[in-house]
Amino acid sequence: MRSTSSNRTLWALVDCNNFFASCERLFRPDLANRPVIVLSSNDGCVVARSNEAKALGIGMGEPEFKVRPLLRRHTVAVFSSNFALYGDISARVMRTMESLVPHVEQYSIDEAFIPLTGPLAANADELAGTLRKRVAGWTSIVTSIGLGTTRTLAKLASDAAKKSGGVLRLEAGTAGTDAMLAQTPVGEVWGIGRRSVEKLRLRGILTAKNLRDADDGKTRKLLSIAGLHTALELRGISCVSRTEIPASRRTMVSSRSFGQRVTDKEHLAEALAMHAANVGERLRREKLLCGAITVHIRTSRYGQGPFYDETTQIGLPFPTASTKDLIRATREGLESIFRPGFSYAKAGIMLFDLISRNALQGSLAEAVAPGADAKRRDRELMRVLDAANRKFGRGALRFAAEGGADAPWQASRSKRSPHWTTVWEDLLLVR
DNA sequence: TCTGGGGTCCTAGGACCC
DNA sequence: TCTGGGGTCCTAGGACCC
Numbered sequence: 134m135r136s137t138s139s140n141r142t143l144w145a146l147v148d149c150n151n152f153f154a155s156c157e158r159l160f161r162p163d164l165a166n167r168p169v170i171v172l173s174s175n176d177g178c179v180v181a182r183s184n185e186a187k188a189l190g191i192g193m194g195e196p197e198f199k200v201r202p203l204l205r206r207h208t209v210a211v212f213s214s215n216f217a218l219y220g221d222i223s224a225r226v227m228r229t230m231e232s233l234v235p236h237v238e239q240y241s242i243d244e245a246f247i248p249l250t251g252p253l254a255a256n257a258d259e260l261a262g263t264l265r266k267r268v269a270g271w272t273s274i275v276t277s278i279g280l281g282t283t284r285t286l287a288k289l290a291s292d293a294a295k296k297s298g299g300v301l302r303l304e305a306g307t308a309g310t311d312a313m314l315a316q317t318p319v320g321e322v323w324g325i326g327r328r329s330v331e332k333l334r335l336r337g338i339l340t341a342k343n344l345r346d347a348d349d350g351k352t353r354k355l356l357s358i359a360g361l362h363t364a365l366e367l368r369g370i371s372c373v374s375r376t377e378i379p380a381s382r383r384t385m386v387s388s389r390s391f392g393q394r395v396t397d398k399e400h401l402a403e404a405l406a407m408h409a410a411n412v413g414e415r416l417r418r419e420k421l422l423c424g425a426i427t428v429h430i431r432t433s434r435y436g437q438g439p440f441y442d443e444t445t446q447i448g449l450p451f452p453t454a455s456t457k458d459l460i461r462a463t464r465e466g467l468e469s470i471f472r473p474g475f476s477y478a479k480a481g482i483m484l485f486d487l488i489s490r491n492a493l494q495g496s497l498a499e500a501v502a503p504g505a506d507a508k509r510r511d512r513e514l515m516r517v518l519d520a521a522n523r524k525f526g527r528g529a530l531r532f533a534a535e536g537g538a539d540a541p542w543q544a545s546r547s548k549r550s551p552h553w554t555t556v557w558e559d560l561l562l563v564r
Numbered sequence: 565t566c567t568g569g570g571g572t573c574c575t576a577g578g579a580c581c582c
Numbered sequence: 583t584c585t586g587g588g589g590t591c592c593t594a595g596g597a598c599c600c
Contacts, residue, residue: 172568173567173568173569174568174569175566175567175568176566177566177567177568178567178568180568180600194567194568195567196566196567197566197567198565198566198567199566199567201566214568214569240599240600241599241600242600243600244600323598323599324597324598324599325598326597326598326599327597327598328596328597328598329597329598356597357573357574357575357597358573358574359573359574359597359598382571382572383571383572384570384571384572385570385571386569386570386571387569387570388568388569388570389568389569390567390568390569433567434567435566435567436565436566444594446593481569483570544568
């Protein structure tokens with residue numbers, strides 16, 4: 134493959150600073166200098182912190198009850214997750230960047246990789262400054278941008294950029310990059326998690342530089358192919374496989390911890406039906422059908438009492454996106470794994486064997502198959518259901534099997550902010 | 565008392581086939 | 583008496599990410 138320095142891709146990673154906490158602040162100017170945190174589902178643990186909250190020593194992922202005294206002492210503003218808001222602001226940030234560069238590869242709700250080639254690469258630092266300014270101007274979200282010859286280096290650079298003024302560049306083979314890698318604990322490298330840090334430590338590999346310079350065979354044996362790719366990326370060799378955008382999704386998950394423990398089978402059935410309705414709606418929106426479903430229930434890992442954790446797979450007789458079929462399958466699964474006498478803490482489902490609806494629709498086999506009329510009626514029902522829920526809000530129309538929105542197993546999120554940008558009733562009024 | 569949810573990829577091992 | 587080995591497919595579990 135030909136490759137010269139002039140046509141080689143330079144990667145930019147744009148990362149929104151303290152994203153969820155920043156979103157909460159957008160419509161609350163009174164919180165400008167106050168510490169702000171956002172909690173996970175059921176208000177369980179901390180998933181985002183403003184700079185002031187970080188300065189107080191509140192850790193990422195810390196359980197809320199552990200930091201509660203601290204929160205009170207410093208009058209920290211505490212929010213439940215509001216994904217409708219974060220998703221909407223995220224889309225605005227992505228669209229803003231698309232106004233400046235031809236290709237934005239969204240990686241997560243608050244991050245995007247941008248490949249830079251030709252003149253864009255030649256003026257990368259200037260472009261990064263322009264991107265930051267425009268995103269801040271159009272959305273009020275502050276970003277950090279890392280530039281690097283591979284995605285892994287760009288990611289590392291963006292972390293460092295947070296402290297150094299917004300933009301930082303790491304290019305393989307320069308003295309500055311060498312020094313930086315020597316100072317970086319290996320666990321801060323993208324793709325190296327807790328388990329790998331431990332394995333590497335036993336072999337004296339403590340820094341990003343150690344990993345970069347380790348023997349390929351040993352790295353491969355220790356961390357498998359993904360770990361080797363990470364080491365190569367630190368050297369400046371792109372191994373895109375692990376970050377390529379998948380052609381289409383392979384699974385779909387809906388699962389949640391309960392607001393309170395559940396012992397009653399019918400309550401579990403309701404929770405599973407709610408998950409079935411949730412993935413059914415997503416399947417139809419993405420024009421997919423699923424061929425198999427797993428049902429999962431379990432007790433708490435932390436509480437006292439016996440632990441129970443079981444999963445079962447149910448094959449569907451034909452690929453479907455009907456909530457009715459999915460609810461029936463979750464019921465069947467629940468019957469096979471439910472055991473009385475446990476305090477259940479969580480239930481969920483996972484869909485497999487996803488195929489595009491177009492792959493099946495209109496096939497002769499389907500048109501003449503037994504029950505074809507019932508299936509057509511079912512599709513029509515789902516169409517009406519989705520239209521109603523789009524118009525009147527999620528859950529406006531639902532199956533009786535799902536139970537009520539006030540059921541005891543529903544997740545609690547007592548500190549949720551308004552849906553500032555996505556629900557008419559929640560729009561900010563200016564007097 | 566109280567510890568998230570939604571994804572992907574890799575590997576090892578069993579079943580099955582010839 | 584003698585009793586293979588290699589390929590493929592599937593699944594469960596591990597590890598990682600945000």
